[in-house]
Every structure is written in C-alpha cells, then in structure tokens.
Amino acid sequence: MTKITIYGPPVSPFVVKVLTAADYKRLSYEHEANLSVPDVYKLSPITGRIPVAAFDGEMVFDSTFISRRFDEVQPEKPLVSQEPKLAAQQRMLEDWSDESLYWYMMGLRWVKENAHRTVRQNRKFLPLPLRPFAGPIFRNFIGRRTRAQGFGRLPYDVLVAELGERLDDLVQMLGNQTFFFGNDPCIADFAIYGQFSTGIEEGVTPDFAEQVSLRPELTGWRERVSEATTR
Ligand SMILES: N[C@@H](CCC(=O)N[C@@H](CS)C(=O)NCC(=O)O)C(=O)O
Structure with missing residues (x-):
C-alpha cells in the first residue's frame, strides 16, 4: 500500500x-x-x-x-468519470473552481472590510520575529496578487454581486442532482467544497458565507459532500 x-x-x-x-x-x-x-x-x-x-x-x-x-x-471510487465527455466536464468545473472561484474568494479576503481578519488568521504561519510585520508582509506578497489578477480592483459591491451570480450558476448546474455530476461526488465537488470551506469557516469573509447561506441548494449540497467524506 x-x-x-x-x-x-x-x-x-x-x-x-x-x-x-x-x-x-x-x-x-x-x-x-x-x-x-x-x-x-x-x-x-x-x-x-x-x-x-x-x-x-x-x-x-x-x-x-x-x-x-x-x-x-487506488482506482476505486474514481474522482473523475470513466466516460470521456463527462470526465472533460468534471475537469473543466474543477479548473473553474481552482482558477476562477478561488479569486472571488481571495478578492473578498483582501478587501479592506476583511483584510485585517485575513492577516490575523495567517499570522501564525510566520516565524515569531516576523509576526509583528504580518500585515505588510501578507498584504504585499499575497494581497496584492488579487489586484494583479484583477478581481482585487473591482468595487466591493460588484465583486459580491458577481460572486452571487456565479453561485446562482452553480445552483443551476446542480439542479436536483445530489452532486454536480450525479449521484456520486467527483473532483469538481471537492474543489468547490474546498473554496467554500475557506470562504465560510473561521469568520474571515462573512460576505462570502452570507452569499452561500442565501442559497439553500448549495448549503444542502455542502452537507452531502461532508457526509460522503466523513470517516
Ligand atoms: N493550483 C494550486 C494552488 C495552490 C495555492 O495557491 N496554494 C496557496 C494556499 S491557498 C499557497 O500555497 N500560498 C502560499 C504562497 O502563495 O506563498 C493547487 O491546486 O494546489
């Protein structure tokens, strides 16, 4: 093994x-x-x-x-379907989550409303002597990436509204299925679940958490992923 x-x-x-x-x-x-x-x-x-x-x-x-x-x-319980067209759709949604949804969440972590909480949450990852400088270090090395990517330049209300629209898109894609591509979760479910966890847990981005909580279809889906992965 x-x-x-x-x-x-x-x-x-x-x-x-x-x-x-x-x-x-x-x-x-x-x-x-x-x-x-x-x-x-x-x-x-x-x-x-x-x-x-x-x-x-x-x-x-x-x-x-x-x-x-x-x-x-371990091929059992595959994370990507054996069926090529379905597998392509699953990989595309995984990639959208990793490379696009991630930046909505990062954008919100670094808006001025939330940046102080993001810094506080991450201070512990710095060596002790650098912790007093956590604010400028994280803002410069990580926060500024959201401006370089573009979402960090959007007005706050536009960013929140756009996130809401993407979540509405996810509700449409989910429809009345258990997971995004049917009865079993796949890598796209786990990718989105990861972004939601960071966006919702620890109270750093209450705006992200609120947008998800407004959509019971997504909170229900999140519970189902959690159940499928509980050991
Ligand atoms: N495409 C990568 C992204 C990984 C990534 O961006 N990780 C962040 C944490 S969320 C990181 O390591 N940041 C440390 C840094 O940027 O210095 C993956 O899917 O693993």
Whole structure:
C-alpha cells in the first residue's frame, strides 16, 4: 500500500480539496498541517505552494496532480468519470473552481472590510520575529496578487454581486442532482467544497458565507459532500 502524507493547513481551499478527496476514497494518509512559510518553500520548491503530498516519499505538488495520483494508487471510487465527455466536464468545473472561484474568494479576503481578519488568521504561519510585520508582509506578497489578477480592483459591491451570480450558476448546474455530476461526488465537488470551506469557516469573509447561506441548494449540497467524506 502506498504511504501518503499530505502537507498543508486546512485554511487552504486546495488542502481541503485533497483531504476530502482522500477521505471520500477512504485512502489512509498522514496529514501534516503545521507548516510555516519557510517550510512550504522547502517542501514545495517548484511552486512554493501547498498542498504537496508524498507518495512513498515522492513529492507531488498541486491539488490537481495530487488528486490524479490518488486515482492511480487506488482506482476505486474514481474522482473523475470513466466516460470521456463527462470526465472533460468534471475537469473543466474543477479548473473553474481552482482558477476562477478561488479569486472571488481571495478578492473578498483582501478587501479592506476583511483584510485585517485575513492577516490575523495567517499570522501564525510566520516565524515569531516576523509576526509583528504580518500585515505588510501578507498584504504585499499575497494581497496584492488579487489586484494583479484583477478581481482585487473591482468595487466591493460588484465583486459580491458577481460572486452571487456565479453561485446562482452553480445552483443551476446542480439542479436536483445530489452532486454536480450525479449521484456520486467527483473532483469538481471537492474543489468547490474546498473554496467554500475557506470562504465560510473561521469568520474571515462573512460576505462570502452570507452569499452561500442565501442559497439553500448549495448549503444542502455542502452537507452531502461532508457526509460522503466523513470517516
Ligand atoms: N493550483 C494550486 C494552488 C495552490 C495555492 O495557491 N496554494 C496557496 C494556499 S491557498 C499557497 O500555497 N500560498 C502560499 C504562497 O502563495 O506563498 C493547487 O491546486 O494546489
């Protein structure tokens, strides 16, 4: 059996994505959640991002590559359908969640209404001597990325309204299905679930949490993913 260790704190949506995917597949793994910023660069020198996971000591970076590896080491309960067209749709929705929904959530983490909470939440990841400077460090190295990407430049009410419209799109896509692509969850469910977790937990982005809570179809779906991954 492959020995798997997943590295990264569950404050990251991508860490939650791989943890829930592994739980759904009933994979056994170790989870190393307590990493400092320098640890991240040591463990993940190619991207400098978490999650990373060790498979029998071989390091794999990026939540998408890690999840693919899960299906290789254990094909049961596949994260992507065997049917090519369905698989393409699942990967596209996963990618939309990782590369687009993520930025709505990040944009809201760094608006002036929420940035102080984001800094407070992340201060613990800095080495002790740097913690007094957590505000400028995180605003400069992470917060400014939302401006570079573009969503960080949108007026607050526009960003919230656009997020609401994307959530309405998700409600439409879900329809009356149990999960986004039928009776079983797939990698797209876990990717969106991860973004929702970061957006809702720990009270950092109450605006994100409110937009989800206004849509009972999505809160119901979230509960079903949680049930499918509880061990
Ligand atoms: N595409 C990557 C994204 C990973 C990512 O952006 N991780 C963030 C945490 S949410 C990170 O490691 N940030 C640390 C940094 O930017 O220095 C994946 O799917 O794993």
